[in-house]
Amino acid sequence: MKINIIVALLSVMCSVACQRPSPTITNNSTVAPQRGVTSATHRGVGVVEAIDPEKRTIKINHEEIKGYMEAMSMDFHAREATLLNDLKPGDRIEFTLEETAGIVVITNIKKL
Ligand SMILES: [Cu+2]
Structure with missing residues (x-):
């Protein structure tokens, strides 16, 4: 429950900065795609x-x-x-985000 609140807060903070709708996180263990809901992926560095x-x-x-x-x-x-294995502060990475119904998760990380 605590995790949900923290993640939700962080997501809201970013949502405000990014001017995107606030995501809702309903489950703290898995983020399963919902039927009929499309997801978008984005790549970042x-x-x-x-x-x-x-x-x-x-x-x-x-x-x-x-x-x-x-x-x-x-x-x-x-x-x-x-x-998150084998990563440490200072590492430069490329990552893939998947957004489904307003929920954003990282699905891939590659060290650069
Ligand atoms: Cu951001």
Whole structure:
């Protein structure tokens, strides 16, 4: 429950910055695509600032994601905890975001 609140708060913060609708997170373990709801993917590049394996979040100072977000520092929720393995603050990464019904998760991370 605590995780949901934190993730929701962070998402809202970014939503405000990005002028996007507030996402709602209904489940703290999986983010399953909903039937009939399309999802969009975006690719970004940034530098890892912090990782929280327990909350499965990663803070990234990312560059502009064209047509989606301006450059900023923000937390993302990783779809799988293993995505955060072997990463540390200062690492430069390329990542893939998937947004489904307003819920954004990281689905892939690659070190640059
Ligand atoms: Cu952002």
